[in-house]
Amino acid sequence: RGIAFQGDTDENSNVFQIFKLRANDDANMHDWLKRHDKYLSHEIQNEMINIIALRIVSNLAEDIRKNGYFSLMADECTDVSNKEQLAICLRHVDHNLVAHEEFIGFYHIPNIFSDTIVSVTKDVLLRMNLSLLKCRGQCYDGAGTMAGCRNGVAAQLLADAPSAHLTHCHGHAFSLAVHDMLKGSKVLSDTLDTTMEICKLIKFSPKREGLLNSIKADIHMDTPGIKMLCPTRWTVQGESFERIKDNYEALMLEWDICLEERLDTEMRARIIGVKAQMESFQYFFGLNLGATLLIQTDNLSKTLQKTQLSSVEGQHCANLVIR
Numbered sequence: 311r312g313i314a315f316q317g318d319t320d321e322n323s324n325v326f327q328i329f330k331l332r333a334n335d336d337a338n339m340h341d342w343l344k345r346h347d348k349y350l351s352h353e354i355q356n357e358m359i360n361i362i363a364l365r366i367v368s369n370l371a372e373d374i375r376k377n378g379y380f381s382l383m384a385d386e387c388t389d390v391s392n393k394e395q396l397a398i399c400l401r402h403v404d405h406n407l408v409a410h411e412e413f414i415g416f417y418h419i420p421n422i423f424s425d426t427i428v429s430v431t432k433d434v435l436l437r438m439n440l441s442l443l444k445c446r447g448q449c450y451d452g453a454g455t456m457a458g459c460r461n462g463v464a465a466q467l468l469a470d471a472p473s474a475h476l477t478h479c480h481g482h483a484f485s486l487a488v489h490d491m492l493k494g495s496k497v498l499s500d501t502l503d504t505t506m507e508i509c510k511l512i513k514f515s516p517k518r519e520g521l522l523n524s525i526k527a528d529i530h531m532d533t534p535g536i537k538m539l540c541p542t543r544w545t546v547q548g549e550s551f552e553r554i555k556d557n558y559e560a561l562m563l564e565w566d567i568c569l570e571e572r573l574d575t576e577m578r579a580r581i582i583g584v585k586a587q588m589e590s591f592q593y594f595f596g597l598n599l600g601a602t603l604l605i606q607t608d609n610l611s612k613t614l615q616k617t618q619l620s621s622v623e624g625q626h627c628a629n630l631v632i633r
Contacts, residue, residue: 326350370400370412371438377402380440381447382474383411384431384456384463386422394419396427398434401447401617411617414438424455428466442467445474451482480624481545481614488544488607492600501596502547504587505539505554508561511580512536521567525560533557545611548604551597562588606631 311324326343329350333340342348374380380402389395396417403409417430435442448464450456456463457476464476492498512519513536526533533556540546554561565585569578587593610631614624 323350323352323355325355367414367438370414371440373404373410374400374402374412374438374440377404379403379444379446381449382431382445382467383449383479384427385451386419386427386455394422396430398431400440401449409618409620422455424458424461424463424466427455427463431463431467442471442474445471447477448474449477449479451479452486477621480621481611484607484611484614484628485544488547488604491603492544492547497592497596498600498603501593501600502539504584504593505550505597505600506541507580508554508584508588509536509538509550511584512561513538518564518568522557522560522564525563525567526557529560529563531557531560533560545607548601548606548608551601551604555597555601558588558594 311327313322313324329339329343333343380400383399383401384396386394386396396419398414398417399411400414401409401411414434417434419426419430432442445467448467450464454462457478459465467474468476492502512522519535523535525531534553536557537550537553539550562585565581565588568581569585573581610627613619613627619627
């Protein structure tokens, strides 16, 4: 119905309308909906949602206790409301040797100090009736707060659970490796900077993006549009490089058209700069080299994120990419 779960009023909510639909086949439900105390207010709906959420977590905890052991994965991030959120996941293996990764929840934390994160993590495990002594692994990024050898989260939990060994998140470590590879090569580093500038010129201007689509239609070029580079994740860059390659001809035509218009000094200089770079062999070579490498690393990154992938399988996939 294109509205939120609760709707603007209790009578208009999705829940109430679903009950009305069901009442067409059940006379008892039809009579129940006529009652005054039918318990369908938004407060009751919120309570039902919370009960369902708690029941899901309770069932997950029961499954983990049956399987015996688990590993802890956690990361903190600031949400759109500028609040610190701690995401906690638990990984366990059932009796059929099938791996499961369970998202437990987001937890608001007042700060990102290691003591705070440790306290919240222990509280979550306590509420799930899971013993920290059953933890056999910890997986975080390489930040000092999480992986610090003295007062980091991993070190503090390891003191209470000696078998909970730390593993640097393979996906995060891989992203750092790709970052070092790109920044360690002048050709690729310069290509990355120019590609970022091209993406900004197109994606931050509806007028220029519309012009690019118009040019592609005129020259019968059926290719996807420009994709913005991610400034932090270094294993999602390959497609952006490919999009620049696919739209190379249309982009060169666009720069010529833009330079015929009246532009401020800064914008004219930016367009002249990217046009000159795109006319050079070094950028074209770097773009093709980067795309060739990054398509492989992006695929490996997606593979490493599979919930049932083991560490050995991940290492095997990494070796395949290197070869």
